[in-house]
Amino acid sequence: MGVIVLLILFSLLVALIFLGAFFWAVKSGQFDDPQTPAIRMLFDNEISTSKNKSKTLRGE
Amino acid sequence: MNPSTHIAKTRCYHCGENCNEADIVWENKRFCCEGCKTVFQILDKNNLCTYYSLNEGAGIQVKNGVERKRFEYLQDLDVQHKLVDFQKGNTVSITFSIPNIHCTSCVWLLENLQNIDEGIIRGTVNFLKRTVTIVFDDTKTTLRHVVEMLTTIGYEPTLKLEQLEEEGKASVQRGLWLKLGVAGFCFGNIMLFSFPEYLKMDQSGSSDMFRLFFGGLNILLALPVLLYSGIDYLKSAWAVLSQKGINLDVPISIGMLALFGRSAYEIISGTGAGYFDSFTGFIFFLLIGKVVQKKTFDQLTFDRDYKSYLPISVIRLGQKGEKSIPVNKLEIGDHVLIRNQELVPADSVNQTENLQIDYSFITGESEPVSLRVGELVFAGGKVVGKTAELIISKKVEHSYLTQLWENESFKNSHKDKVITSFADRISPHFTFTVLGIAVLSLLVWLQIDASQAFTIFTAVLIVACPCALALSTPFTLGSVVNILAANGFYLRNTHVIESLSRTSAFVFDKTGTITEAENRSIDFVGIPLSNKEEHLVASTCKSSTHPLSKAIVEKLKRTALNNPVSYFELAGKGVHAVYPDSRVYIGSSEFLEEQNIQVTTDDSSLGYGSKVFVAIDGKYRGYFRIRHIVRKGLSNLLSDIFKPVFLLSGDNEKEKNMLLKVFPHWRKMLFDQSPSDKLDFVNTLKRKGAHVTMIGDGLNDAGALQASNFGIAVSDDKSSFSPACDGIIDATSLHSLNKFVAFSKSAFTIILFSFGFSLLYNLTGLGFAITGHLSPLVAAILMPLSSVSIMAFTTVATRIQAQKMGLKIWV
Numbered sequence: 001m002g003v004i005v006l007l008i009l010f011s012l013l014v015a016l017i018f019l020g021a022f023f024w025a026v027k028s029g030q031f032d033d034p035q036t037p038a039i040r041m042l043f044d045n046e047i048s049t050s051k052n053k054s055k056t057l058r059g060e
Numbered sequence: 061m062n063p064s065t066h067i068a069k070t071r072c073y074h075c076g077e078n079c080n081e082a083d084i085v086w087e088n089k090r091f092c093c094e095g096c097k098t099v100f101q102i103l104d105k106n107n108l109c110t111y112y113s114l115n116e117g118a119g120i121q122v123k124n125g126v127e128r129k130r131f132e133y134l135q136d137l138d139v140q141h142k143l144v145d146f147q148k149g150n151t152v153s154i155t156f157s158i159p160n161i162h163c164t165s166c167v168w169l170l171e172n173l174q175n176i177d178e179g180i181i182r183g184t185v186n187f188l189k190r191t192v193t194i195v196f197d198d199t200k201t202t203l204r205h206v207v208e209m210l211t212t213i214g215y216e217p218t219l220k221l222e223q224l225e226e227e228g229k230a231s232v233q234r235g236l237w238l239k240l241g242v243a244g245f246c247f248g249n250i251m252l253f254s255f256p257e258y259l260k261m262d263q264s265g266s267s268d269m270f271r272l273f274f275g276g277l278n279i280l281l282a283l284p285v286l287l288y289s290g291i292d293y294l295k296s297a298w299a300v301l302s303q304k305g306i307n308l309d310v311p312i313s314i315g316m317l318a319l320f321g322r323s324a325y326e327i328i329s330g331t332g333a334g335y336f337d338s339f340t341g342f343i344f345f346l347l348i349g350k351v352v353q354k355k356t357f358d359q360l361t362f363d364r365d366y367k368s369y370l371p372i373s374v375i376r377l378g379q380k381g382e383k384s385i386p387v388n389k390l391e392i393g394d395h396v397l398i399r400n401q402e403l404v405p406a407d408s409v410n411q412t413e414n415l416q417i418d419y420s421f422i423t424g425e426s427e428p429v430s431l432r433v434g435e436l437v438f439a440g441g442k443v444v445g446k447t448a449e450l451i452i453s454k455k456v457e458h459s460y461l462t463q464l465w466e467n468e469s470f471k472n473s474h475k476d477k478v479i480t481s482f483a484d485r486i487s488p489h490f491t492f493t494v495l496g497i498a499v500l501s502l503l504v505w506l507q508i509d510a511s512q513a514f515t516i517f518t519a520v521l522i523v524a525c526p527c528a529l530a531l532s533t534p535f536t537l538g539s540v541v542n543i544l545a546a547n548g549f550y551l552r553n554t555h556v557i558e559s560l561s562r563t564s565a566f567v568f569d570k571t572g573t574i575t576e577a578e579n580r581s582i583d584f585v586g587i588p589l590s591n592k593e594e595h596l597v598a599s600t601c602k603s604s605t606h607p608l609s610k611a612i613v614e615k616l617k618r619t620a621l622n623n624p625v626s627y628f629e630l631a632g633k634g635v636h637a638v639y640p641d642s643r644v645y646i647g648s649s650e651f652l653e654e655q656n657i658q659v660t661t662d663d664s665s666l667g668y669g670s671k672v673f674v675a676i677d678g679k680y681r682g683y684f685r686i687r688h689i690v691r692k693g694l695s696n697l698l699s700d701i702f703k704p705v706f707l708l709s710g711d712n713e714k715e716k717n718m719l720l721k722v723f724p725h726w727r728k729m730l731f732d733q734s735p736s737d738k739l740d741f742v743n744t745l746k747r748k749g750a751h752v753t754m755i756g757d758g759l760n761d762a763g764a765l766q767a768s769n770f771g772i773a774v775s776d777d778k779s780s781f782s783p784a785c786d787g788i789i790d791a792t793s794l795h796s797l798n799k800f801v802a803f804s805k806s807a808f809t810i811i812l813f814s815f816g817f818s819l820l821y822n823l824t825g826l827g828f829a830i831t832g833h834l835s836p837l838v839a840a841i842l843m844p845l846s847s848v849s850i851m852a853f854t855t856v857a858t859r860i861q862a863q864k865m866g867l868k869i870w871v
Contacts, residue, residue, distance in 0.1 A: 004270075005273055008253075008273075008277075012249065012277070015245065015248075015249060018245075019241065019242070019245045022241045022245075023238060023241070026234050026237045026238055026241070027234070027238075029234075031233070031234065031237050032186075032233070032234070033186045033187070033188060033189070034188075035186075035187045035188045036167060036184075036185050036186055036187040036188070039164050039167050039187055040167060040171070040185075042114075042164060043110065043114065043164070043168050
């Protein structure tokens with residue numbers, strides 16, 4: 001039965017990692033603006049293509 | 061030939077407006093103006109044309125070219141220091157408020173500015189707040205460059221005087237999320253660890269070891285909830301108690317401490333499993349209530365004063381020519397230039413012949429005032445027409461406009477205005493009753509079984525904890541705020557609802573509140589004008605800068621206007637234009653009479669707005685009647701209010717009859733009211749015992765809004781300026797105001813019911829507690845059950861009530 005103690009401590013540790021992730025998310029401002037990221041994800045790909053283009057243009 | 065056939069039906073590639081001048085073309089794309097074309101060229105050059113593929117015609121029309129000198133003041137180190145968020149080495153971060161942000165294209169462009177200006181490291185848009193945070197390298201670009209570039213592409217940042225005086229505010233919301241996260245985390249884990257206890261698994265052999273292990277973990281997990289998540293309640297209770305008062309946080313804190321103390325004692329002494337699951341759950345639910353209550357409207361600001369209205373900079377004329385400087389560095393005696401549509405930053409003396417100043421936002425006068433050289437110009441007035449040259453006579457903070465904020469009403473901070481909430485008012489009774497019952501049962505049990513007495517005492521304190529009680533108010537009022545917002549009425553916070561519900565008198569402003577701020581109805585009364593004559597009238601008015609002439613031009617919708625042979629304007633009086641085959645006089649009746657033209661009017665049109673008289677070839681033809689349009693549904697609203705209604709107008713009586721027609725039962729109608737007259741009027745009403753709700757829109761109402769018990773600012777556009785108030789109402793929703801007040805009143809009936817509801821839970825719990833049957837399991841069931849049922853009851857009840865009253869219940 002002693003293994004249960006170990007398991008519980010381990011599960012608590014995993015949960016703590018998630019709590020830490022939540023802290024990080026709040027502190028990095030992810031909860032400040034719920035709207036813009038939803039818009040931003042729509043054009044993520046295009047940013048990289050246009051950047052590549054401008055880079056290659058400059059490289060030529 | 062009809063000139064209107066010339067209008068091209070194509071739309072501008074940049075902004076999507078109709079193109080009137082067909083010859084602005086670039087790379088086979090049409091533009092409505094040179095400004096739009098320039099923006100396209102910039103974006104095209106920098107490979108940013110995705111902007112147009114995201115949304116068609118996404119751009120912002122850039123009518124006026126950018127006046128480069130305007131942003132000179134941004135080179136001032138003091139100004140830079142005040143504006144930037146922070147600077148680390150060469151990296152500068154600054155947040156601009158840009159009202160023009162409106163679609164996905166805007167977000168995309170503003171986050172790809174590094175393609176235009178190499179010095180920019182990144183841009184981050186907050187779409188709800190309409191802000192962009194730009195991080196740039198100040199060795200490669202400058203603040204002034206960044207602002208100029210933003211302005212060139214149509215995203216001019218709002219830079220107002222307040223930014224020079226205020227420090228950035230940190231977000232409070234983050235702390236609340238963290239506290240809620242910790243409470244939720246601990247609550248969940250403690251519930252798991254308490255599970256064996258619920259099932260009475262402690263009969264098994266190794267129970268002591270497990271009990272110690274789980275108990276120890278529970279204490280460890282409950283500590284951060286007490287010391288971090290719930291600390292605000294303890295602090296608030298302590299603050300109130302040390303001032304010899306009691307609010308709802310006092311019984312909450314007593315409950316918290318009783319729960320924690322008793323549980324810790326049970327676990328350490330090995331006599332029980334404790335109530336840590338109830339304790340953490342209790343804090344968790346309370347914090348959810350706080351989150352619901354803290355609902356804010358990011359795009360709205362409720363605390364604006366003149367500083368967010370006045371400009372941040374002004375152009376000063378010095379020996380070295382024009383130079384733009386920050387407004388707070390203006391000195392008495394400085395010569396300044398104010399261009400068309402710009403605001404006068406401080407009281408000054410006019411140096412321009414026939415200067416036209418529009419004071420509508422400051423005083424409520426609807427027509428601009430003409431000023432001669434040497435006359436005083438007040439801060440906040442908007443220059444109309446030609447550029448004004450002024451000499452500053454008072455510093456910004458001593459100007460006539462800013463004096464209003466010196467009034468007593470502004471001295472009390474907004475918090476003092478909030479009356480103690482309903483829950484706080486009953487909490488002394490509640491606290492003393494609970495303590496009474498606890499002490500009584502302690503005494504009774506000391507007689508019956510002294511060993512049980514202390515357990516019973518703490519059990520009473522635990523179960524009487526007003527968790528459900530504390531949740532009723534935030535959840536009900538939180539729903540009310542959400543429902544009102546769905547209907548176009550945005551409240552500052554949940555505390556102000558009570559003020560709104562107690563309204564016993566309404567005071568309305570006229571211009572911009574009862575009537576629409578921008579649109580006016582225009583009709584012509586007299587001998588009908590022929591097509592050609594209308595054309596001449598439009599041509600004549602076109603050359604005048606007076607707003608009434610502009611309104612007439614807009615109404616007549618003529619293009620390809622004639623140029624007069626000679627033209628004469630007496631500012632604020634009238635215009636006289638000569639054409640090859642006719643002469644046109646347009647203006648006030650005095651102006652026409654001075655030209656020996658007989659003007660005839662009928663009295664029936666008196667009091668229905670402004671009139672502009674027209675004479676062609678020396679013959680009087682009639683007049684244009686220009687009236688403010690009364691907002692839709694307002695007549696019904698006013699007649700539905702069965703409380704005294706007052707009208708305060710900064711304007712003169714010229715629209716009195718029209719206003720009487722809209723609503724005949726004004727308790728009082730006052731005209732020519734200065735901003736401080738309005739404030740005094742509201743104070744007098746209050747002194748007579750009325751609970752005043754003031755509805756206004758401009759800075760001229762700022763004092764009255766502040767002095768009233770509940771101030772409502774009417775807004776046509778959420779991003780535009782509105783003075784400090786308790787609620788901002790969408791102009792299109794104003795007609796439902798009466799419903800909103802009734803709804804806010806019904807919210808308190810709902811709160812009363814849920815109080816009764818939660819007291820039932822408390823009584824049930826007390827039954828268990830007094831008889832000594834409050835096991836951790838009973839507490840763990842009773843506590844969340846009461847909280848969740850209160851949340852459900854209040855949310856559902858407010859929505860049913862809203863639906864009954866015909867309000868929208870979801871956004």
